[in-house]
Amino acid sequence: MPRVVRIRLEKIQRDFLWGGGALEQKPHLVRWSIVCLDKRSGGLGVKSLGAFNRALLGKWIWRFANERKALWNQVIRGKYGEERGGWRSCESREAYEFGLWKAISKMGHQVTHFVxxxxxxxxxxxxxxxxxxxxxxxxxxxxxxxxxxxxxxxxxxxxxxxxxxxxxxxxxxxxxxxxxxxxxxxxxxxxxxxxxxxx
Known part of the structure; x- marks a missing residue:
């Protein structure tokens, strides 16, 4: 999810939670990072969209490595190739290339530090x-x-x-x-x- 979209959606969530709207500004009584904590940690359990998005992108990296016979996997490997070992696809070298798989591939480099x-x-x-x-x-x-x-x-x-x-x-x-x-x-x-x- 693009950063601008995530920020806008989180603003809508905050405004809804605090009863504000487009025409009125109400003070936010608690930091959003605390609201996003789970209930046992004193938060409301609202999902952080940034963390949730990173988790979903990481899941696709895992699926790329494990679902070798799936059609979508074969299409990605056919278009971008794959690094030896099969854990990640090769990066796109085209400057104009953008889209979902580029974001997933970018996340793959961050995920490998935790694997x-x-x-x-x-x-x-x-x-x-x-x-x-x-x-x-x-x-x-x-x-x-x-x-x-x-x-x-x-x-x-x-x-x-x-x-x-x-x-x-x-x-x-x-x-x-x-x-x-x-x-x-x-x-x-x-x-x-x-x-x-x-x-």
Missing amino acids: GFVVGDGEKVKFWKDKWCETIPLSEAFSSLLALASNKEAWVNEVWTAEGEGGGSWNPCFNRPFNDWELEEVERLFCCLEGKKVR
Whole structure:
């Protein structure tokens, strides 16, 4: 929903709640942010249109990743393409492009900061950039090692080397050998990866 429309609708809601109208201005007795709190928190439980709109856009991001066979999904993937991994569509590069899917796609970049992954085969989760091993992406937890990584866009399955039945080891590739002061950081990375594996 466009910001201007949301602001106008919230003004209509506020005016209705406080008994005002187009011709008269009545004072608002409580801040709108308090009115939007749920009843247990002391509010009236009125939905914040901004938060509700973001939640609905986020739901479409989830549906895009999970409803692969739906016709609408195939149309979006056909028009925009999709990023490897299938979690998001590619962004539109056309300057005049606008509309619902552009808003949904924009929300997708905000949603990914709150999404954590459970690794299956490792083909859809980025080793450095997705949140799968820690509460933050490895790129943030080990930024100095990311700077040395030869493939900053590596997928989890590209860094995992399978050995025998269900076994394997982590083999991230770096541009150069480590200096003495970097070894502690490397050890922390491998401690973080310990016990994690690709199926």
